[in-house]
Amino acid sequence: MTNTELKQSRDLLHQQVEAILPEVETVIGWTQGYDPIHTTPTFVRDAKAISRLTWNSFCSQNLTGYLVKTPAIQPQDRAKKIAVCVKGCDSRSLVALIQEKFVSRDSLYILGFPCQGVIDWRRVMQKLPVGNIRAARVEDGQLAVEHDGGFQRLELQDVLARKCLRCAHPNPLIHDIVIGAQVPPRVLIDKAYGDVEELEQRSLAERLDFWRSELDRCMRCYACRNACPLCVCQERCIAETREPKWLTQYMSISEKVFFHFIHALHLAGRCTECGECERVCPMGIPVALMKEGLNKIVRELFGYEAGVDLEAVPPLLTFTPDEAGI
Amino acid sequence: MSIANSGSGTVSNQGIKIVGFLCNWCSYGGADTAGVCRFKQPADLRIIRIPCTGRMDPLFAAKALIYGADGVLVSGCHPRDCHYAVGNLYARRRLEVLQHFLPFMGIEPRRFRYTWVSASEGQLWQQVVTEFSDQVQKLGPNPGVGNLLTEEGHR
Numbered sequence: 001m002t003n004t005e006l007k008q009s010r011d012l013l014h015q016q017v018e019a020i021l022p023e024v025e026t027v028i029g030w031t032q033g034y035d036p037i038h039t040t041p042t043f044v045r046d047a048k049a050i051s052r053l054t055w056n057s058f059c060s061q062n063l064t065g066y067l068v069k070t071p072a073i074q075p076q077d078r079a080k081k082i083a084v085c086v087k088g089c090d091s092r093s094l095v096a097l098i099q100e101k102f103v104s105r106d107s108l109y110i111l112g113f114p115c116q117g118v119i120d121w122r123r124v125m126q127k128l129p130v131g132n133i134r135a136a137r138v139e140d141g142q143l144a145v146e147h148d149g150g151f152q153r154l155e156l157q158d159v160l161a162r163k164c165l166r167c168a169h170p171n172p173l174i175h176d177i178v179i180g181a182q183v184p185p186r187v188l189i190d191k192a193y194g195d196v197e198e199l200e201q202r203s204l205a206e207r208l209d210f211w212r213s214e215l216d217r218c219m220r221c222y223a224c225r226n227a228c229p230l231c232v233c234q235e236r237c238i239a240e241t242r243e244p245k246w247l248t249q250y251m252s253i254s255e256k257v258f259f260h261f262i263h264a265l266h267l268a269g270r271c272t273e274c275g276e277c278e279r280v281c282p283m284g285i286p287v288a289l290m291k292e293g294l295n296k297i298v299r300e301l302f303g304y305e306a307g308v309d310l311e312a313v314p315p316l317l318t319f320t321p322d323e324a325g326i
Numbered sequence: 327m328s329i330a331n332s333g334s335g336t337v338s339n340q341g342i343k344i345v346g347f348l349c350n351w352c353s354y355g356g357a358d359t360a361g362v363c364r365f366k367q368p369a370d371l372r373i374i375r376i377p378c379t380g381r382m383d384p385l386f387a388a389k390a391l392i393y394g395a396d397g398v399l400v401s402g403c404h405p406r407d408c409h410y411a412v413g414n415l416y417a418r419r420r421l422e423v424l425q426h427f428l429p430f431m432g433i434e435p436r437r438f439r440y441t442w443v444s445a446s447e448g449q450l451w452q453q454v455v456t457e458f459s460d461q462v463q464k465l466g467p468n469p470g471v472g473n474l475l476t477e478e479g480h481r
Contacts, residue, residue, distance in 0.1 A: 200430070208432025212471065246389070253472030254392050261388045261431070268423050293430040297423055316423065319415035321406060 003137060009055050009113070009180045013085075016111065016177055017050050020083060024109055025075045027083040028066050030059040036136040037121045037145075041066070043073070055085070055179070057138045060118040060161060062086075062274045064093045065229035068102045081107055087115040088183075089163065091172035092272035092307030093229040098174075099310060100270075102232060105174075112172025114183040117156065117164035119143060122284065124159050128152060163275030163288065166192045173308055189305065193296045195289055211257065217283040218256040224277035224287045225263055230270050238262060264290040269298045269316040272307035342462055344397035345390045346373045346455075347382055351409035353401035355445030357455075365452040368459035371399065378402065379440075380413025384424040391433055394470035397462035400440040401454065407444065414442070436461055437468060 017027050021044075031042035031052045039058045044050055063084055066073050073082055086094060091112060097103045119138070128145060135146040142153045157165070170183040199207060222239065225231045238246045239259055246262065247255055263277070271291040278288040298304055302315035348354040354375050360367060376382055379402030387398040400421060408414045421440040429435045439458050443451045 196430075204429060204432055204434060206432075207430065208471070211432050246385070254470060257431075257471045258389055258392050261392065262385060265384055265388065265424070265427070268420075268427075290431070294423065294427055297426040297430070301422060301426070302419070316416075316419055319412065319419055321415060323418070 002139070005180070006056055010053075012179050013053055013055055013111065014050050016179065017044065017053060017083065018047060020109055021047060021050070023080060024083045025077060025080040026073055027053070027085075027111075028063045028073065029053040029083075029085040029111075030055065030061065030063070033058075035133050037119060037124055037133055053085075055113055057117065057119050057143075058121070058136075059085075059087070059113075060120070060279060062090045062093055062227075062229055062276045064090050064097060065227065065276070067094075067108075068097060068229065068232055069226075070234055075107060081109045083109040083111060085111045085113065086172055086175070087113050087118070088170040088172055089115075089167065089272065089274045091174050092169060093274050095174055095307040095310055096230055096270055096272050096314075099307075099312065099314065105310075108176075110172070110175045110177075112175030112178045114171045114178065114180045115164075115167075116170065116183050117160040117167065117186070119159050120161040120279070123161075124154065127154050127158060161275060161279065162195070162286070163273060163278070166194065168192045169308070174310065193292060195286075196293045196296050199289070199293070212253060214285050215256045215260055216253055217285055218260070219283065220251075220256060220259055221282065222259075223280045223282060227276040227280040228263075228267070229274065229276065230267060230272070231263070233266075260287070260290060263287075264294055267291050268294045269302070269304060269314045270306055271295055342370050342396035342459075342467060343372060344370045344399055344459060344462055345387075345395045346371045346399045346401065347376050347379075347386060348373055348400075349379050349402035349409075349414070350375055350377050352403035352407070352445050353443045353451065356401075356443040356447050356451040359445060359448030360451045360455075361448075363448045365448055367452055367455050370396075370459050370462070371455055378408065378410050378413035379417035379421075380408070380410060382417050382421070384420050387421075387424060387438055388428070391428065391437055391468065392471045394468050395437075396465070396468045397437045397458065398439075399455070399458050401443050401451075402440075404442040404444055433471070434465060434468070436465060 027044040029042055030039040032054055033040040037058050041061055041063055042052050075082055098105050130147045130149050132148045133145055137144055141156050143156060143159050145152050167186045168189040170185055239262055247259060275288050278286060281287050298315055304315045382400055390398050402414045405414055425435060425438060428438055441454050443454060
């Protein structure tokens, strides 16, 4: 995306929001964060605030969670809608939420953004442990960063979020308007499970060691669960209920592993691989990899991909009496 | 799930322990039939009666294995014979997914099995339990996923 294209997209976004604002109660979008490589969510309710909205390669957060997580953003006035900005991956979460009737399609106005991948600021900081980034932009397959110590270019491969390197759905699957030109998928869906396959090559004991060492860093802050747009139990989450009491507060590795089993198995056949869990993990655990493993299993067993078809029923919420092979 | 509370320490190392989740209407009756007919069965199985395999949360099995049970056996009515019509059809999908997910997480999949045994099939029950018990015996005790709080005084 060139800078002119980005600017055009932003102008179109502002015009579009201005046009729909009378019939929309809130617009959920991104705005510039505290430095050029961060953006933060913003909620636009009046015309004065429209210019806050932005769109660039740093808009990593999936905003669809705000539609279902308490305090969920729902229209007070039934005649009005909620507008939400989504990338390709985020649109899949929206499809899953509509499938499971957590939100209704009629109450939404969806602003879709074809996406060439978002920058994982943690990977940038690993490459460039400097303070005070003054400017950053994506150009010619590189991330150009201007900071106090000078100017540097980083290969996009090294700074894109892991989910983007295996992205098969860069274009919004559901939308009322698309802002920007369509983007070719980075990989085909058959090739999207490379990280899972790599782990599958290892022996059982090596896999256990891998997960033990990764999950040992988990401090059960539950950020992964809280960020997940499809983790909808909220105050009834069995990781925290006393009755039934599934988990204690002991910090043993078993409790950590079991918490991640709860999180992953509750998303089996539902996870749309938006990567929010991994993005928010303060300990850098590849949390999404567990769900990718499950999704690969679900794909092989039931030929199902979550969040692509509004009419489909998630495979674990249904059955076929004469299933062969299982 | 008393075996699984992390405060209760490790599973004893005398012999193996298999947790069996049995459907009230079929397999629990099948196990009973096997008993009434005096079929010889291994004594490693601790049976938990569930109302239907549809009640079987895959997390029950996952929790038992993570916290050191040596094996988990789930058994219910044959597909299409469910007392509640469709419970086992849901269960079949969930348990199949778990069966594939366990090895991805590094847990021995041969410690887990799900099967269908009706109330009249005492002989089949004997066969299923014996086979599964032999299989788990060969694998030996399950180390579980973690050092269960005994080391380093996690408590």
